[in-house]
């Protein structure tokens with residue numbers, strides 16, 4: 001896809017991968033709109049990159065998506081790229097007490113969120129001369145990290161949804177990309193991986209992930225799997241039992257707590 005002159009909506013663009021990608025896309029001459037739930041984080045992002053358009057919007061709230069759609073299509077009718085990046089990741093010990101809502105919170109944000117965004121914005125994207133949807137999944141879409149069971153299920157689901165969407169949109173102008181990042185240095189990772197969990201894991205700097213993403217998009221690489229994300233996918237095919245056992249090691253530490 002072309003990487004300049006687009007109008008791009010990035011969900012969850014107020015920190016981490018979304019913000020770094022948004023900044024790189026602004027530098028390439030795109031109009032970039034970012035969303036998030038926390039206005040203070042959006043304000044900080046705007047201070048860092050004044051050209052960003054920031055809009056408070058939660059991908060797990062249907063009325064927020066409707067309001068976002070109305071505003072973006074009115075104020076930025078050239079919108080031609082949707083990046084479904086917003087996501088949360090939690091360690092869940094299934095032996096501990098959680099409400100049903102707490103248990104499945106990631107499904108609302110990481111899986112229903114992108115699906116609702118696609119449902120709402122697809123008619124607009126289909127009317128553009130060319131358009132793209134980029135779904136941000138994870139290397140953990142290919143093999144789960146069992147300490148984060150719901151997160152990994154949402155990312156496997158988003159991978160599957162992206163494959164189906166790509167097939168159904170094959171005769172349209174809308175390209176469907178999937179970005180499956182490896183462990184990347186962001187707030188999300190800091191909240192879920194202890195120093196012990198990081199042993200044997202190469203954590204990618206955000207700038208490196210963004211560079212690989214830009215290159216992949218420019219080369220029309222529909223499934224972008226930088227670094228260890230690609231290794232996880234390969235291992236899930238070549239030695240699925242071995243790689244699952246490797247990723248299962250932190251479970252004993254979690255159960256002992």
Ligand SMILES: NC(=O)c1ccc[n+]([C@@H]2O[C@H](COP(=O)([O-])OP(=O)(O)OC[C@H]3O[C@@H](n4cnc5c(N)ncnc54)[C@H](OP(=O)(O)O)[C@@H]3O)[C@@H](O)[C@H]2O)c1
Pocket residue numbers: 011012013014015016017018035036037038039041057058059060085086087088089109136137138139180181182183184185186187188189
């Ligand atoms: N970092 C990694 O190692 C890694 C690896 C693989 C995949 N990923 C994926 O990459 C994406 C970005 O993650 P990150 O690491 O950059 O995390 P991050 O720094 O925590 O950023 C997450 C962004 O999403 C926003 N967000 C969270 N819930 C939202 C909601 N319901 N509606 C709208 N925005 C929401 C956050 O802002 P607010 O909190 O203000 O809403 C923030 O802007 C996620 O989908 C994640 O699963 C990350």
